[in-house]
Amino acid sequence: MNDSSIEEVRPVLQARDVSVQFGGVKALTDVSLFVRPGEICGLIGPNGAGKSTFLNAATRLVNYATGSIMLDGQPLEGVETRDMIGRGVARTFQNLGIYASMTVLENVMLGAHHRLGGSFAKAIFAPLRARALERSNREKAMAVLEEVGMANLAARAAGSLAYPLQKRMEIARALAAEPKILLLDEPAGGLTHGEVHEFGALVDGIRRRRNLSILLIEHHMGLVMSLCDRIVVFHLGRNLAEGTPAEIKSNDAVIAAYLGKAA
Amino acid sequence: MRDLSLSTAIKLSLFAIVAASISVFAPAYALQQVAIAIAYAIAILGLNLLMGYAGQICLAQGTLFGVGAYVTAILNATYGVSPLATLPVAAAVSAAVGLLIGLPALRLQGLQLAIVTFGIAAAFPQLLLKLGSLTGGVSGLPVDAPETPGFMTDVPELWLYLIALACAGIGALLVSRVLFGDAGRALRAQRDNPQIAQALGVNLTRTRLWAFATSSALAGLGGGVFAIVSGFISPESFLAILSINIVIGSIVGGVTSMAGAFVGGLFMVFVPSWASDINLSLGNLIYGLALILIMMVARNGITGFIEKWISMIFRRAAG
């Protein structure tokens, strides 16, 4: 609908009443969530709340039984998993989705695969064009590695990096896809307290330079509170709360959910 | 990156030196044997792409090799096409057959796919006999020797060797075009983790089918070269065991190595006969022990083993 008021910007990602079921387990029940353009939206909740499952639904790695997810106003139903990245949705994985035997540069170059297409025919019958594309892809990937401060590691095998660097490389790969929205699943995993601060500055810089929308799943509360414009809380597969960091910090239901988990 | 092109240049020069010395020093009969080894090497190049990079098993590579050989022989013997002109057709027909074989690969896992493809390999020789009017049945088909350039008429085997070498060069060029670029990364990505590959936009179906088609085209090209170099083919040359031997050649040479394909081809032709030369009655025993020994010592094949040693020596030398 184009007749909505001018102030109300259309969300990049909008999920309404999404439910996901694994056999008898209801991982998500009628959850809703939206991410506005240029916004960092936090997604938090105790372990098993369904955060990663939501990311999987939004990238069509799992099917949702009911509800709808819209990207730029277009419904995702019927879109193939492999076409999501081309539509501007890039992600990282909670348990790393990297290729350990490939170099860091190769991993990052894979981010642009959806634009290059990996055509055998082109590689075999138009080698000069394929090589030119490969060269420009490599330069772009190097620029992204520069941006995340990993250019010096380009030739290293990804599997030989420390865990936090592997996570950072995965972000670089997602950036190489030149997405509209970035979905990050616990990107700060393995960082020490001091490093988390620097990492927050990196993510914020990326968002500003690229005018990206980011959905950030993170357990590190300091990072979430300082980085996010808005926070959505899931609990036991349902929406629990939504608001600014200040609102979430003082929300009794959220505090109870986290304390209940701890007890 | 410069290191990479340097090591490629070194490998290519080494290869050129070896290839040239063979042509100078090997006797005519051995030259023909080497040409046959190169024909197998072309099929192994394809299988390395499929097995090593795409992670798909195919126990029908010998059948696709046979299809290529028969396309060349039929076009030449029945329709009078000049032998070299048949080679692109042999590659194309095998690619089409390989695509058909690749279709079940989209649904089946490794072990089931192995059995399905081996079923094809087992059926092929009898199919050739049944289609006797086309294939010449048990008596096989002759293939004309390609016209030898004037200055080489004394040693036509040298010309055959050079033809095989040129075809292998074309095959290696095609494979390297696929492997060293986006297509190659996508191949490895879907092999190592299909789900993540999909999230990165890799079309698993298309990538796997292309891998089967490319691998099969090379098998067909190798088969065509085999027919030309042999001068005669019959179903006996394409028994099911050939597919197993090609897989062995691929693994022994090094399944992700282009040079390994040539090592594998030479292994297929020469090692079994050397084993019987050592002791006629114990040939299979010696051959079997050699296989076991190689796999114990060189898990990544002979080229992997050599590369490991060379890089170790270089590292020592560097300090």
Ligand SMILES: Nc1ncnc2c1ncn2[C@@H]1O[C@H](COP(=O)(O)OP(=O)(O)OP(=O)(O)O)[C@@H](O)[C@H]1O
């Ligand atoms: N593939 C699957 N098959 C079966 N159950 C699953 C699957 N994936 C997730 N679940 C279940 O769905 C629920 C939500 O899991 P999910 O991983 O989305 O939680 P999360 O909020 O990401 O938790 P964490 O903070 O620990 O990462 C859990 O009960 C989990 O066991």
Ligand SMILES: [Mg+2]
């Ligand atoms: Mg999770």
